Amino acid sequence: xxxxxxxxxxxxxxxxxxxxxxxxxxxxxxxxxxxxxxxxxxxxxxxxxxxxxxxxxxxxxxxxxxxxxxxxxxxxxxxxxxxxxxxxxxxxxxxxxxxxxxxxxxxxxx
Amino acid sequence: xxxxxxxxxxxxxxxxxxxxxxxxxxxxxxxxxxxxxxxxxxxxxxxxxxxxxxxxxxxxxxxxxxxxxxxxxxxxxxxxxxxxxxxxxxxxxxxxxxxxxxxxxxxxxx
Numbered sequence: 001x002x003x004x005x006x007x008x009x010x011x012x013x014x015x016x017x018x019x020x021x022x023x024x025x026x027x028x029x030x031x032x033x034x035x036x037x038x039x040x041x042x043x044x045x046x047x048x049x050x051x052x053x054x055x056x057x058x059x060x061x062x063x064x065x066x067x068x069x070x071x072x073x074x075x076x077x078x079x080x081x082x083x084x085x086x087x088x089x090x091x092x093x094x095x096x097x098x099x100x101x102x103x104x105x106x107x108x109x110x
Numbered sequence: 111x112x113x114x115x116x117x118x119x120x121x122x123x124x125x126x127x128x129x130x131x132x133x134x135x136x137x138x139x140x141x142x143x144x145x146x147x148x149x150x151x152x153x154x155x156x157x158x159x160x161x162x163x164x165x166x167x168x169x170x171x172x173x174x175x176x177x178x179x180x181x182x183x184x185x186x187x188x189x190x191x192x193x194x195x196x197x198x199x200x201x202x203x204x205x206x207x208x209x210x211x212x213x214x215x216x217x218x219x220x
Binding site: 007061091093094102106107109110 | 114117120124126128132159160161162163167169171197201202203204205206207208209210211212213214215216217218219220
């Protein structure tokens with residue numbers, strides 16, 4: 001397997017999310033799992049790459065077919081509540097970038 | 111600190127790199143460090159976010175001011191040799207995507 005999912009031909013969109021946690025992560029794992037599940041079911045969702053550091057830092061890239069899909073998910077009521085709780089409790093800081101993938105290369109030994 | 115580095119106003123560019131290692135990582139750490147050092151010194155380099163998983167998987171996002179900077183670094187002789195060795199020895203697979211960052215948001219508790 002080259003990557004976690006098969007990319008379409010560009011252009012498509014990537015949302016790059018970097019988060020740093022607070023010391024209060026009560027409820028975070030459950031919400032994170034719920035958002036991943038709900039997010040994957042949204043129209044235009046293509047796949048994701050993510051890693052979590054030992055310090056709790058997350059680096060996540062979520063891929064979408066188009067910008068409208070990103071806007072729709074951003075405004076989803078349950079996601080809005082998760083975003084509010086994130087700012088209130090779980091995130092010390094975050095950075096979110098919306099980017100248009102223009103070229104893609106891959107390599108696989110197989 | 112909100113993120114690893116201060117982003118400029120969009121648009122700017124992100125190169126999203128996902129790699130999976132082979133079992134032969136001899137020389138990889140030294141080369142990786144050399145490439146990071148050399149890469150940071152290139153014109154147009156803005157900063158990076160990266161994490162390595164327990165399985166050796168890397169997720170790296172490197173930011174640049176423009177596409178010309180990305181093309182110049184891709185064609186740098188020492189980097190070309192590193193790319194060749196990567197395909198020959200160190201990478202089971204990789205995915206590289208060049209994306210134009212169009213919007214950015216950030217949040218910090220401080």
